[in-house]
Amino acid sequence: MSDRDVFYLGGVVNGARNITLMEDTAKRLMAREFGNTGHITKVEKVRLYEPCFAGDYLEYHARVNKVIGDKIVVEVRNYKYIDLPENPEFPSSIDVLPEPKLCTIVQFVFETYK
Template sequence: MSDRDVFYGGGVVNGARSITLMNDCANRIMAKVFHNTGHCLEVRKVRLYEPIFAGDYMEFIARIKQQKGKKALIEVRAFKIIQVPEDPPYPSSIDVLEDPPLCTICQFIYEAN
């Protein structure tokens, strides 16, 4: 996440930024499976577990949990894999997390065209 994504004090990134990126992941998995992105009918669940800060590197994992005809329930999870240390010795210092924490879960209902 970059400095332009910061919305709150202390460098906290707005949760909507993660959800936007998760929607991009859902679009890509729809294109891969159905050969078109279709459209989102519903956002079924959003859970924010850990705050995300500017400088964090995120990994998004999307999967189809359920499929009926042209409709798909897609779950996307966001994990923080790299963060900036609290007192970095150098401006480019990072901490690679051995056990990346789950930051956000979002479920979308999509329908293929």
């Protein structure tokens, strides 16, 4: 996340920015697995566990949960691998987390194009 993603005081990134990136990840999975991106008809679940800040390094993981006819449920999770220390010794200091932190889970329901 960068400084341009900051929405709140303290460098907190707007949760909608994460969800937008999660949607992009889900569409890439749809294109790879099904040959088209389809369109999102529903967002079944949004869970926010850990806030994201400018300077955090995140990874997005998508998987197909269910396929029911022309409807496909895709779950996307994002994990924080690197964050900024509270009192950095240098401006470029980072903390690599020993275990990634789960930040957000979203489930999208796609309908494929015919």
